[in-house]
Amino acid sequence: MNIAQLLNQLPGALAQGLIWGIMAIGVYITFRILDVADLTVDGSFATGGAVAAILITSGVHPLLATLIAFLAGLVAGLVTGVFHTGMGIPAILAGILTQLALYSVNLRIQGIGTDLGSRSNVPLSINKYKNMLVSLRNVGSFSLENPIWLMLLITVVLIALMYWFFGTEYGCSLRAVGANQQMARAQGINTGAGKIIGLMISNGLVAFSGALMAQYQGFSDVSMGRGAIVIGLAAVIIGEVIFGKLFRNFALKLLAVSLGAIIYYLVIQVVLWLGLNTDDLKLLTALVVALFLAMPYWKNRFASRKLKGGALHG
């Protein structure tokens, strides 16, 4: 265990954390603002990667490819939204259905232009596509080429955009949908449409993040989104646990989500450095997220038990 080896890994962890942080902000929109657990993201993350990869390899500018990936994510969210509000399927199941369907769709997207018409992996070499937005090759350099700078900029701009949007009349009505649907309808808000729009924005951001990840890692893979929802939740929860008391403002709450994703990746680097097998990573992540999700529940139970105890003496 060489400490220099760990230090070498940290810039990469930071860059990955920033990219996943965008995905996590998407998860925050559904999970915390709309109060919907949306499992579409595992699929839409890979969709973003697939769309960006196939466009970049066919000569489209990476910036445009990344924006089109965002649009593809909007469509994924729309499908889940229609499953949920238009067909009455519970949100969690609607997301699972879309996620499953997207696996096939993503294989097909990546297969565009191949003989088979289906492909599980698209390589994106930085040597070949030199104008890609981010690449892990430059993560150790001190130049402006380092993807960390661009990711920081994107994160700040995104948080500002979200802060503005959720402060507008329409954004406020979306928050009301998540806070109290009955109240929202009584105030004339179309809760079904609101949920669809929220799911679209969320999955748009997730696909956007997937597009950046494909460029960063130099390939798009059909299973690159596996467990994305759990990583997103981990980022949301880590951010809330560490910064919840400090960050009250909405923009700061979103910043906490991004920081949560960064901390998650830094911790992962450390445990890998300590000798954890990469194969066991998802097990560890799931257990940690389960533990943190249980905290508010346990806190409540503990508090009510204490109350009952107090009543006996009173």
Add this chain to the structure above:
Amino acid sequence: MADSEMLVLKDLHKTFNPGTVTEKQALSGVNLTLYKGDFVTIIGGNGAGKSTMLNAIAGTFPIDRGSILLGGRDVTRLPEHKRAAFLGRVFQDPMTGTAASMNIEENLALAARRGQSRGLRWGITAKERAVYREKLASLDLGLETRLGSKVGLLSGGQRQALTLLMATLKQPELLLLDEHTAALDPKTAEKVLHLTRQLIGENGLTALMVTHNMKDALALGNRTIMMHEGRIILDLNAEEKQHMTVEDLLEQFEKASGRELSNDRMLLT
């Protein structure tokens, strides 16, 4: 005077869970006309259809038969969020009418835009804030200094008062009050009721108020209707109400329904 008819209910029918063991005929032919400025109190036993009638007007569920006219428009098939443009609503549960995780001014700003299209303008303006502060001050609950507080931190009475203010912020054609004081302690209920009377009076609102308190039902408004088994069985005008005591009312109920009035929460005094 057809033009002053604010609400016309024609032959409303609603059966919940039809064809199952829990089938319940909640409305079986409700006919009611309200004129502009009518303040009608509604009483009745458990399951008489009082809340169902209010929810049918609000569009919470589609009705099986009949029609609903609001201000001359047929709204029978209009979805709930579109009907909201014409309605102010206060619910029995103080948690229902407000968004707990949003602050007081945000809740008010949402209510101020009821029935309007919501765009990408900023959700709340400084000018509005001043108006809200003033309106909150008139509630006399000290909320005018807490515009930025989360509504979840307020007491049940404060939340109901806020919901009332929200329901009337943008003048509704009809105010629906569904036992909105039932979950409050007597003193707070009295306060909220006083506020209700004040807001309805000041704005000349047309209102339907379900109540479990017979005395309130007689004391408030210019009309009282009694429901039983999904129908209106008694309709008292202002003059009839004046001469009526709670005992008379109970007697009337027995005569009209052939049964004694039973309601878990009924207050007779």
